[in-house]
Amino acid sequence: MELMRMAKRKTSVGHKCPNCHANLTFKPKSQNWICEYCDSEFSLDDLKKNEQKYEEKKVVEEYLGEFDVYRCPDCGAEIITDLNTVATFCIYCKNTSIIKERLVGKFELKYIIPFKNTKEDAIAAFKKLGHGHPLMPKEFADIKNISEIRGIYIPFWLFSSSVDGRLVSEGRRIHTRYMGDYRYVTTEVYEIVREGNVSFSYVPNDGSKKFDDGIMNSIEPFNYDNLVLFSPSYLSGFYAEKYDLDSNEAKKNIEMRIKNTVSDLLGTQVRGYSSNTVKSMDINYDNLKVEYVFLPVWFLNIKYKDKLYTFAMNGENGKLIGNIPVDKKKMIITFLIVFVLVFLICILFFYIFIRGNL
Amino acid sequence: MKKLYVLIIFILCIPFRVNAIEACIRSYDNLYVPDKVEYKDSMRDNILDTPCVDVSRKVYDYADLFTIDEEERIYDEVSSFINRTGLDMVVVSINYNNKENAFSYAADFYDYNEFSYDGILFLIDMDTREYYILTSGEAIFYFDDNRIDSILDYLYYDMLDSDYSGASFKFVSKSLDYYEMGIITSKYTFDSKGNIVRKTPVVLFLVISFVVSLVVVLILKGRNKKVKLSDDADKYLNNDFKLTRKEDRFLRKNTQRFYVPRTSSSTTSSSGGFSTRSGSSGISHGGGGRKF
Numbered sequence: 001m002e003l004m005r006m007a008k009r010k011t012s013v014g015h016k017c018p019n020c021h022a023n024l025t026f027k028p029k030s031q032n033w034i035c036e037y038c039d040s041e042f043s044l045d046d047l048k049k050n051e052q053k054y055e056e057k058k059v060v061e062e063y064l065g066e067f068d069v070y071r072c073p074d075c076g077a078e079i080i081t082d083l084n085t086v087a088t089f090c091i092y093c094k095n096t097s098i099i100k101e102r103l104v105g106k107f108e109l110k111y112i113i114p115f116k117n118t119k120e121d122a123i124a125a126f127k128k129l130g131h132g133h134p135l136m137p138k139e140f141a142d143i144k145n146i147s148e149i150r151g152i153y154i155p156f157w158l159f160s161s162s163v164d165g166r167l168v169s170e171g172r173r174i175h176t177r178y179m180g181d182y183r184y185v186t187t188e189v190y191e192i193v194r195e196g197n198v199s200f201s202y203v204p205n206d207g208s209k210k211f212d213d214g215i216m217n218s219i220e221p222f223n224y225d226n227l228v229l230f231s232p233s234y235l236s237g238f239y240a241e242k243y244d245l246d247s248n249e250a251k252k253n254i255e256m257r258i259k260n261t262v263s264d265l266l267g268t269q270v271r272g273y274s275s276n277t278v279k280s281m282d283i284n285y286d287n288l289k290v291e292y293v294f295l296p297v298w299f300l301n302i303k304y305k306d307k308l309y310t311f312a313m314n315g316e317n318g319k320l321i322g323n324i325p326v327d328k329k330k331m332i333i334t335f336l337i338v339f340v341l342v343f344l345i346c347i348l349f350f351y352i353f354i355r356g357n358l
Numbered sequence: 359m360k361k362l363y364v365l366i367i368f369i370l371c372i373p374f375r376v377n378a379i380e381a382c383i384r385s386y387d388n389l390y391v392p393d394k395v396e397y398k399d400s401m402r403d404n405i406l407d408t409p410c411v412d413v414s415r416k417v418y419d420y421a422d423l424f425t426i427d428e429e430e431r432i433y434d435e436v437s438s439f440i441n442r443t444g445l446d447m448v449v450v451s452i453n454y455n456n457k458e459n460a461f462s463y464a465a466d467f468y469d470y471n472e473f474s475y476d477g478i479l480f481l482i483d484m485d486t487r488e489y490y491i492l493t494s495g496e497a498i499f500y501f502d503d504n505r506i507d508s509i510l511d512y513l514y515y516d517m518l519d520s521d522y523s524g525a526s527f528k529f530v531s532k533s534l535d536y537y538e539m540g541i542i543t544s545k546y547t548f549d550s551k552g553n554i555v556r557k558t559p560v561v562l563f564l565v566i567s568f569v570v571s572l573v574v575v576l577i578l579k580g581r582n583k584k585v586k587l588s589d590d591a592d593k594y595l596n597n598d599f600k601l602t603r604k605e606d607r608f609l610r611k612n613t614q615r616f617y618v619p620r621t622s623s624s625t626t627s628s629s630g631g632f633s634t635r636s637g638s639s640g641i642s643h644g645g646g647g648r649k650f
Contacts, residue, residue: 135578164602171606183616188608195603203594217588257591264590265599324582331575338571346563355555 018042023074023095025237028115028296028315033233047233072097084208087153087240096236107242108292109230113222115151115238115296115315122149122298122313125320134334137327140304147308148301151315153235153294154216155207155243157250158224161288162199165262168192168280171273192276194266200258205250207243207292212310213253218321219314222295226316230294240294247290259283381412392472395639404638407456408470416440421451421484428523435530443537445497446477449526455485460647464492465637480529481647482522489517489525490647498644499541501533503633506646509533517650 017024017035024033024042033042070079072090079097081088087098103109129141139145173188202224206216228234263281270276296315301308304325311322382390389405391397411418416436417429424432436447450467457463464481473479476495483490491509493501501509509532516525549555634642 133578133582135575135582166603170609178618181617181619183618184613185616186611186613188611191605191607191609193603193605193607194601196599196601198599199596200591200594201596203591212585214585214587218585220588221593254591257589260590261592261595264592265595266601269601269604321584323585326579326582331579334578335571335575338574339567342570343563343567346566347558350556350558350563355558356549 018046023236024233025096026114026234028118031114031116033236044231044233048231070097070099084210084241084244085239086242087235087238089239096238098232098235098240100232102242103232109294110291111227112153112230112234112294113224113226113296113316114228114234115298116226117298117313117315117318119149119151119298121318122151122300122320125313125318126300126302126311129320129324133324135326135330136324137304137330140302140325145302145304146300147303148299150299151238152297152299153238153240154211154297155241156204156293156295157207157243157247157254158202158204158291158293159251159254159258159288160199160201160203160291161258162197162286163258163262164197164284164286165195165259165266166280166282167194167263167266167270167278169270169276169278171270171276173272174274190273192270192273194269196262196266196269198262198265200261202291203254203257204295205245205253207245207247207250208241209245210241215310215312215321216297219297219312219319222314222316227293234294238296243292247292251290255283380409382410384408384410390470392470394475394641395469398640401638404457404466405470408466411471413472416448418448418450421453421482423451423482423484423522424526425523428526432523432526432530435527439530439534439537442534444476445500445537446474446494447530447533448473448477448479449529450479451482451484451522453484455483460486460488460490461492461635461643461645462637464490464645464647465641465643466639468492468494468643469637469639469641475641478533478645480526482517482525486649488647488649489513491529491645493644494641498634498642500537500539501644503644503646505536506644509536510646510648514648514650517648 016022017038017040019040020035020038022035022037024035024047026032027034027041030041033044033047034040035042070081071077072079072093072095074095075090075093077090077092079088079090081099084102085099086102087096089095090097123143123146126146127141127143130136130138169192171190171192173190175186175188177184177186204216204220204222206213259281262283263278266281267278298313298315300311300313300322302311302322303309307325309322309325311320313320382388384390384406386402386406389397389402390410391401391405395401409418415433417424417433419429432449436449439445439447448468450464452463455463457466460481460483463483464479467481468477468479474495476497478494478497478501479490479492481490481492489510491501491506493506509529512532513525513528516522516528547555547557633646634644636642
């Protein structure tokens, strides 16, 4: 009974081919949508023209606490999602379901960077993980270790602002001179004030508590020249999440980052002191703009020797991030090789240049 | 006339007396280079200028400072030193130094004759009025700078008093004392050719290798850790930084006075130090000399 009372009507849409009504998939390479059934390709404009022709299918959502249940508009199967899911797949017919209710009101998106690289690119990048990481276990970068790979549009907050910074510190200049048997040390104390103005654009902070902030920080930066106006069509073929960390919470992280950068900038303007201690550092935001956007990230879940590793690839520039395990055997061998090599070089150098040179 | 003959014969005899200690006559064709010297053409003139002596005599009194009796007694002392230590020992006196200085004479004399590689030479150079102790090979390790100095000190008043035989006896006995006190440092050793070389600091190299390989492995390990929280926004900075206020306000000043007694700049020689130099033969020698 309670379930029935909580029930709400929600819609879930996929994107249909204007020709054959099959589901469309977004192709990062061409930045177009293709129909795998009738082999047609559509641009965003084509889709928009056709969109109103089709009625959105309605599905019933039941409230199940942490999860929501939808009906797949294509096959009628139940789709269980968590509360933040915006786009997902029906596990039966594999079609994309987009929950539009989660893209309206305060969740309305303005911009998105569409995926520029494919699942295959992510796999290829993973296979090349050994390059430059000699301590990685050899079998780690094997495709068979990839237990799951998902392209997810992650909700991000982008902050742009002009910032006024004020740094107050106490500087000391120390002079030493000698007279007779005495040393005179003179300490001059100054109050140093530096104020400056600088602007930041699009400092990102992910709006999802679910994803590790370290990973999200590490796949930065995205090239914001690739931001385009949002259309739900971009979500087809990918997962998407709405934010559950609001802009005020995200702002705390961003402020910390901005403050550190401004503090460094002003700090470099303090010169000519033997020592200085920062007394205060204040920043003021002027013209603060916050943008809610989706940024593309490939997630790779790697299972290696019964341990799970999460890798993330920047869906725009292909930067693959994740903690790579260290092969202890390789570490010891590397240690020994370097040890012997350095030792031999020392001996050689000693014999050639130092030993007989008395 | 008779007196003149006697004089001529006497004068003729002097070179014979000197020549008696010569074992050979060096010439361009035969330089009599000892095995311990690696011959180079640049050494030729120096070799030709160096007397070639009978190395068993040990006492070469060119300046005629000792009586025959003294010479024999010095020879006995030197022989017993050689027997007890296994080091060679030579006592030389000269009236005329045809080399650069006392050191070069001593070094060339020792190196270009078949004396043992390890040994000690005492030179009394009446030409430059310097007495010099030269050590070679293993002897360098028994006679560091401090010991050489103390031997030179010990002989000084005898040298001033022209008691050259007394100085020679003291030289031999003091040398024996120091030999019996043993080697001072373990920093030096000999290579297969018998040259003095620094001992290989194996422990130091092991430590260096350990530290370097540790750093390399830690760097490589660090490269595998890719996930890091960013704590700055440097990447998102627009290049429009403007400094709007720059103020350095003087607050206060204080001066402290510290008493610093002037220290003299003389450096004390560290014990166990060796200063070695090479003569024309390229063999390193320790030792030192003093004017008298």
